[in-house]
Amino acid sequence: SQQGEEDPQALSIQEGENATMNCSYKTSINNLQWYRQNSGRGLVHLILIRSNEREKHSGRLRVTLDTSKKSSSLLITASRAADTASYFCATGLIQGAQKLVFGQGTRLTINP
Amino acid sequence: EPEVTQTPSHQVTQMGQEVILRCVPISNHLYFYWYRQILGQKVEFLVSFYNNEISEKSEIFDDQFSVERPDGSNFTLKIRSTKLEDSAMYFCASRAVIVGELFFGEGSRLTVL
Numbered sequence: 001s002q003q004g005e006e007d008p009q010a011l012s013i014q015e016g017e018n019a020t021m022n023c024s025y026k027t028s029i030n031n032l033q034w035y036r037q038n039s040g041r042g043l044v045h046l047i048l049i050r051s052n053e054r055e056k057h058s059g060r061l062r063v064t065l066d067t068s069k070k071s072s073s074l075l076i077t078a079s080r081a082a083d084t085a086s087y088f089c090a091t092g093l094i095q096g097a098q099k100l101v102f103g104q105g106t107r108l109t110i111n112p
Numbered sequence: 113e114p115e116v117t118q119t120p121s122h123q124v125t126q127m128g129q130e131v132i133l134r135c136v137p138i139s140n141h142l143y144f145y146w147y148r149q150i151l152g153q154k155v156e157f158l159v160s161f162y163n164n165e166i167s168e169k170s171e172i173f174d175d176q177f178s179v180e181r182p183d184g185s186n187f188t189l190k191i192r193s194t195k196l197e198d199s200a201m202y203f204c205a206s207r208a209v210i211v212g213e214l215f216f217g218e219g220s221r222l223t224v225l
Contacts, residue, residue: 031211042116042203043155045213088155092211098143098167100214102155 004089004103012109019076021106023089024069031092032065033100034074036085043088046074079110114138118204118217126225128193133220135187135204144187145205145214146179148172155203161187194224 007022031050035043049056049065056063062075086107090100117136137144146158159169178190201221205214
């Protein structure tokens with residue numbers, strides 16, 4: 001069974017709007033991370049939130065974590081065309097701590 | 113800025129052939145990984161490597177796969193006898209600390225014919 005599931009699978013919005021992506025997971029974690037992938041490229045780390053944190057900000061990014069619901073959200077404010085990419089959540093498990101388990105990803109398209 | 117480099121960027125091979133994918137992780141990093149991504153699908157964990165040995169591997173990482181860090185800088189993934197279903201983008205990643213961000217290379221696209 002998959003650890004991380006992003007929702008929605010695809011999201012298309014107008015430039016300037018906010019984009020919210022959600023991630024749910026199944027097992028206990030010690031941290032959750034969000035990554036971005038431009039088409040055909042490597043993944044780039046965006047933000048890490050630890051299991052004892054509830055919210056974190058980085059520039060236009062805001063991440064929340066609710067360990068009781070086993071879910072996280074990534075909010076991108078004031079979106080730009082350059083934000084068009086796939087976004088993945090990745091969980092660092094308590095057991096098997098060395099690997100990150102990635103979700104299916106959300107394909108975000110920002111229309112100019 | 114330090115980066116993870118991977119070669120080749122694209123390799124085409126015949127089914128049954130051996131393939132070696134190469135990676136140079138960031139120099140002061142201690143934890144090394146291979147992931148793969150079949151086109152349009154999720155990023156799947158293959159193997160993690162620490163202190164010159166495999167620390168964890170997935171079900172995908174069967175006897176046909178092996179990893180090496182032969183010289184303290186390169187980190188290689190070998191597929192002994194490729195299958196059609198091995199066609200994917202293979203990503204190398206490294207990190208300095210066990211709970212921290214992963215730095216990914218740009219990937220090696222493997223096409224098995």
